[in-house]
Amino acid sequence: MNKTQIKETKGKLLAERDASIQKLKGSDLSVDDAETPDPVDLAVRNYSKNVQLAVSENESKQLVLIDEALLRIEDDAYGTCLNCEKEINPKRLAAIPWARYCLDCQSLQERGLLDQE
Numbered sequence: 001m002n003k004t005q006i007k008e009t010k011g012k013l014l015a016e017r018d019a020s021i022q023k024l025k026g027s028d029l030s031v032d033d034a035e036t037p038d039p040v041d042l043a044v045r046n047y048s049k050n051v052q053l054a055v056s057e058n059e060s061k062q063l064v065l066i067d068e069a070l071l072r073i074e075d076d077a078y079g080t081c082l083n084c085e086k087e088i089n090p091k092r093l094a095a096i097p098w099a100r101y102c103l104d105c106q107s108l109q110e111r112g113l114l115d116q117e
């Protein structure tokens with residue numbers, strides 16, 4: 001990756017980071033309910049609460065990945081697979097700028113066959 005690409009990627013990551021933080025803030029605000037709702041209402045609210053929790057869990061995980069990617073940019077280690085240390089396909093990085101692994105290692109990780117995490 002050249003400097004321009006790194007700069008663009010950094011911009012993308014920072015924008016994603018902001019968006020994630022906004023989403024997390026948004027889901028915090030909507031999780032308070034003062035009135036006593038009827039059962040149907042309650043079920044709906046519980047459902048949307050669960051969805052929100054799932055969303056914020058995903059968002060916080062993504063935030064960690066984004067922060068890690070930004071650190072790798074600072075360390076000049078960006079774009080290298082954390083497992084096999086090969087270069088990650090630029091197309092993959094364009095789609096998922098916070099990717100930690102190359103495609104091969106990612107599929108290992110998804111099957112729980114990777115040591116890290």
Ligand SMILES: [Zn+2]
Pocket residue numbers: 081082083084085086101102103104105106
């Ligand atoms: Zn790899």
